[in-house]
Amino acid sequence: MARTTLTALTPAALALAVLLPQPLAAQVTFERLLNAADEPHNWLTYSGNYDSNRHTTLDQITVDNVDRLELQWVFQQQSLQVFQTTPLVVDGIMYVTEAPNTVLALDAKLGRVFWRYEYTPSPESRPCCGRVNRGVAILGETLFMGTIDAQLIAIDAVSGRPIWQTAVADPGAGYALTLAPLIVKDKVIVSVAGGEYGIRGFISAHDPATGEEEWRFYTIPGPGEPGHDTWEGDDWRYGGASAWITGSYDPDADLIYWGIGNPGPDWNPAQRPGDNLYSDSVVALDADTGELEWYFQFTPNDPYDYDSVQVPVLADFPAQDGSTLKLMLWGNRNGFFYVLDRETGQFINGQEFIEQTWAEGLDDNGRPIFIPQEPGVTTYPGVQGGTNWYSPSYSPSTRLFYLSAWEGYGSVFEAQEVEYEEGRLFLGGRPAPPVPGGALPSLARGPINTWTESAGTGAVIAIDPATGEQAWKYEMTDVTSSGILTTATDVLFTGNREGYFHAFDARDGTLLWRKTLGGMIANGPISYAVDGRQYVAVAAGNGLFVYALREE
Numbered sequence: 001m002a003r004t005t006l007t008a009l010t011p012a013a014l015a016l017a018v019l020l021p022q023p024l025a026a027q028v029t030f031e032r033l034l035n036a037a038d039e040p041h042n043w044l045t046y047s048g049n050y051d052s053n054r055h056t057t058l059d060q061i062t063v064d065n066v067d068r069l070e071l072q073w074v075f076q077q078q079s080l081q082v083f084q085t086t087p088l089v090v091d092g093i094m095y096v097t098e099a100p101n102t103v104l105a106l107d108a109k110l111g112r113v114f115w116r117y118e119y120t121p122s123p124e125s126r127p128c129c130g131r132v133n134r135g136v137a138i139l140g141e142t143l144f145m146g147t148i149d150a151q152l153i154a155i156d157a158v159s160g161r162p163i164w165q166t167a168v169a170d171p172g173a174g175y176a177l178t179l180a181p182l183i184v185k186d187k188v189i190v191s192v193a194g195g196e197y198g199i200r201g202f203i204s205a206h207d208p209a210t211g212e213e214e215w216r217f218y219t220i221p222g223p224g225e226p227g228h229d230t231w232e233g234d235d236w237r238y239g240g241a242s243a244w245i246t247g248s249y250d251p252d253a254d255l256i257y258w259g260i261g262n263p264g265p266d267w268n269p270a271q272r273p274g275d276n277l278y279s280d281s282v283v284a285l286d287a288d289t290g291e292l293e294w295y296f297q298f299t300p301n302d303p304y305d306y307d308s309v310q311v312p313v314l315a316d317f318p319a320q321d322g323s324t325l326k327l328m329l330w331g332n333r334n335g336f337f338y339v340l341d342r343e344t345g346q347f348i349n350g351q352e353f354i355e356q357t358w359a360e361g362l363d364d365n366g367r368p369i370f371i372p373q374e375p376g377v378t379t380y381p382g383v384q385g386g387t388n389w390y391s392p393s394y395s396p397s398t399r400l401f402y403l404s405a406w407e408g409y410g411s412v413f414e415a416q417e418v419e420y421e422e423g424r425l426f427l428g429g430r431p432a433p434p435v436p437g438g439a440l441p442s443l444a445r446g447p448i449n450t451w452t453e454s455a456g457t458g459a460v461i462a463i464d465p466a467t468g469e470q471a472w473k474y475e476m477t478d479v480t481s482s483g484i485l486t487t488a489t490d491v492l493f494t495g496n497r498e499g500y501f502h503a504f505d506a507r508d509g510t511l512l513w514r515k516t517l518g519g520m521i522a523n524g525p526i527s528y529a530v531d532g533r534q535y536v537a538v539a540a541g542n543g544l545f546v547y548a549l550r551e552e
Contacts, residue, residue: 267429
C-alpha cells in the first residue's frame with residue numbers, strides 16, 4: 001500500500017517554519033487566481049494565469065540588462081528522476097515538487113527549506129513515460145498534488161501535513177496523474193495519463209474540502225453519447241485518449257479547455273477505424289458540470305502518436321476593425337499551428353510551423369488532408385512531434401506566439417494486431433525496415449519499451465497569429481525541451497536538452513544571454529519578485545536555479 005511520511009525538521013528549519021503563517025495570512029482565493037495578472041510578484045498557477053500565456057509583467061529585467069543576471073541560489077532535489085516541475089510562488093514562499101511525489105516549501109528569496117512532504121506511490125504505479133510530476137495547485141491554504149499511482153492529495157500549505165487523499169483511478173490498469181491540477185471556482189480539476197496502457201481517459205473535478213468527485217468527463221464517449229460512432233465495437237473501452245497536461249480556463253465564457261492525447265493502440269489505426277473522438281482534440285467543458293460545449297480535433301484516427309495535450313493559450317487579439325478577437329492559439333505536435341475561436345471552437349487559421357510530410361495541408365474546416373504512407377517511409381515530424389508538452393508563451397507586447405520546436409523525422413511503424421490486457425502496454429506496432437532508397441533514421445530505445453525512430457534539431461519559433469507565419473526562428477544544436485517565458489520588457493527565456501538556459505530578444509530572436517546549467521531543462525521558466533526584486537527560476541538536471549540582476 002502507499003504510505004505518506006513527513007520529513008522531520010531541524011531546529012533551525014522549525015524556527016523558520018514559524019514564519020510561514022505570516023506570508024500566508026492572505027489566502028489564495030479563487031478571486032486572486034482570477035486576477036493573477038494584478039500580482040505579478042507571485043506565480044499562482046501552473047501556467048501563471050488562466051490564459052496560460054506564461055507571460056510576466058515584471059519589468060526589472062530588460063533586453064539591455066539581462067546580461068547582468070547572476071545566480072542567487074540553487075536547490076538540489078533528492079530524486080534522480082527528471083525535474084519537470086513548475087514551481088508556485090505565493091507571497092515569498094515557493095512550492096515545488098520532486099519526482100515522483102514530494103512537495104517542498106522553500107524561501108523564494110534565499111532557497112531555505114521550510115518543510116518537506118514525501119508520498120510513496122503504490123508499487124502498482126506504472127506511468128508510461130517516466131516517474132514525473134509537474135507541480136501543485138493552491139486554493140486557500142491547501143495545496144493539491146496528483147500522484148503517479150492516480151491519487152489526489154490535499155496538503156496543508158503552512159505545515160506540510162496531508163489533509164486528505166482520494167483515489168482518482170486504478171494504477172494497476174495504467175492510470176496515473178503526472179500533471180499539476182487546476183483550480184476553477186470551488187473545484188480541483190485533474191486528468192489522467194496512461195494512454196499507452198489502453199485506459200479510457202477522463203477529466204474530473206473534485207471538492208477541495210473532501211476530494212469527492214463532483215463531475216467526470218470521459219474523453220472517449222460511451223454508447224449513446226455524441227461521438228461514440230467514431231469508434232467501432234468495443235474499441236472505445238480501451239482507446240486511450242489520456243490528458244496528462246494542465247488546461248486553461250476562460251472566466252467570461254466559463255469554459256475549461258483541455259488537450260487530449262492519442263488513441264490506442266498507438267501504432268495500428270486500422271484496429272480502431274474512425275475518427276476516434278475525442279482523442280487528439282481540444283475539448284471545451286462547462287466549468288460547473290463538465291458537460292461538453294465544443295471540441296476541435298487536430299489529427300483524426302491518429303496513426304503517428306501526435307497527441308494533442310499541448311497547453312491551450314488564450315489570447316485577446318486586436319482585430320483590424322478595432323474589435324477584440326477571443327482566440328485560442330495552439331502549436332500542435334503534428335507540426336501545425338492553429339488559431340481557433342475559443343468561444344465556439346471554429347477553425348480560423350492553420351499553418352505548418354516545421355517541415356511536415358504526412359498531410360497535404362488543412363481543409364477549410366481545419367481537418368488534415370492525409371498523405372497515405374507505407375511502413376518504413378520516412379516522415380516528418382517524428383514520434384516526438386514538431387513540439388511536445390513544453391509550455392508555449394504569448395506576449396501581448398509583441399503580439400507573437402512562441403513555442404519550442406523539434407525538427408525531426410521518423411519512419412512509419414508496421415502495424416500489429418494486439419489484444420487488450422489490463423495493465424499491459426497496448427501499442428500495436430513495431431519498426432518497419434526503411435523503404436529502399438529512403439533516408440535511414442537512427443534507432444533509439446524509447447521510454448515505453450518500444451522503438452522510436454527520430455532525429456533532428458531544436459528551435460525556438462515565433463509565430464504571428466494574424467497570419468500563421470514565422471516572425472523569427474532561432475535554431476539550436478539540440479532539442480528544445482523547455483517551456484517558454486516572456487516578459488513585458490520583451491525578454492524571452494527558454495532552455496534545451498543540453499542544459500543551456502537562454503535569454504532572447506522576443507521581438508527578433510537575438511540571443512542576449514546564455515548559461516550552462518549542467519543538466520537537461522525540461523520545464524517552463526517562471527518569474528516572480530520578493531521585496532521588490534525580480535527573480536527568474538528554472539529547473540535543470542536535478543537542480544532548481546534562481547537568477548536575479550547583479551546588484552550594483
